[in-house]
Amino acid sequence: MMLHIPDVLTSEEAADLRARLLAAPWVDGNATSGAGAAQAKRNRQLPEDGEAARAAQQVVSSALMESATFLSAALPHTIFPPLFNRYGPGETFGLHVDNAVRYHAATGARIRTDLSATLFLTPPEEYDGGELIVEDNSGTQSHKYPAGSLLLYPSTTLHRVAEVTRGERVSCFLWLQSLVADNAAREMLFDLDTSVQALSADRGATDAQVLKLTQLYHNLVRRWAQS
Ligand SMILES: O=C(O)CCC(=O)C(=O)O
Ligand SMILES: [Fe+2]
Known part of the structure; x- marks a missing residue:
């Protein structure tokens, strides 16, 4: 199921989170890529063990736990700690499938990725391009939502992020194992x-x-x- 969940964060909360993220140091996005994805990925990511990422993970994790729609749709068993990325002009993430299993070195958690999600943190009028494009058997759908909105989609899909041509797209992205795999x-x-x-x-x-x-x-x- 592909589900758009509005207002996981308010626009003020999203703006506040984005400002705090942008003040921290960023690295090449290929830090978390599998071998296949690395070729397709041109973006930047917040180092996952940094102070800024940890504080932001808390904000996102508690917002997710308060979203009745997210909990009902995802039936989460284990949420891989949320990560943060940004794409400026010329940056993109080509068509790929997310790795089936993710290992979190710090906690030793190993999860099967059933669902992927992007939490949009930049208002759509502030950048051009940057749509999250998801392919499934019914075709290709393009997604771009207000800051604070989440897109939940099956990790089984091929998906990509269109090249940003103006401004900058900052987002949180995450994977989870659901209690119900199917x-x-x-x-x-x-x-x-x-x-x-x-x-x-x-x-x-x-x-x-x-x-x-x-x-x-x-x-x-x-x-x-x-x-
Ligand atoms: O930036 C996004 O919205 C999606 C990122 C993504 O597909 C990934 O990191 O695997
Ligand atoms: Fe992905």
Whole structure:
């Protein structure tokens, strides 16, 4: 599932985070690339173990934990610590697939990447190009969103970032392992949860049918979740 989640950060929070990131030292983006991606990648990244990255990771991680839509859509098991990148004029990230497994040396965590996400931190009117272009079986979709918006997309896709031709695109990007590995199963759970929430707001959480559907949702999660 490809899902645009607005307002994970407010525009003020995104601006504040971006200003703090830009004040820190950056390195060549190929620091975290697999061999295949390295050829395609021309951007810069914040060193992941630096003080600025750690503080920014806290901000993003708590915002994600407060987003009911993100939690319902991603059903996160383990989120790889968020990273930060920037693309100025001439910088781009060519078509690639994200590595299936990511190892985090500092924590020893090894995750299977089920979902990838970009949290946009620059208002779209401040740069040209820089669209995140994702290919799936239904075709190619181009994504560019307001600062504070997140795009969640399956890590199985081929995707790229169009060359920036004016201004600068600063973003946070991350990978996660979901409790539900199967994209189709996870998407059905999200649809069911969304409907149950709407029905519950309408009829009340103790309505008999709402209770039955809530039971069904949790029992499907029990059936499909892997820890
Ligand atoms: O910059 C982005 O939005 C995506 C970055 C990306 O695809 C990656 O780092 O693997
Ligand atoms: Fe990627």
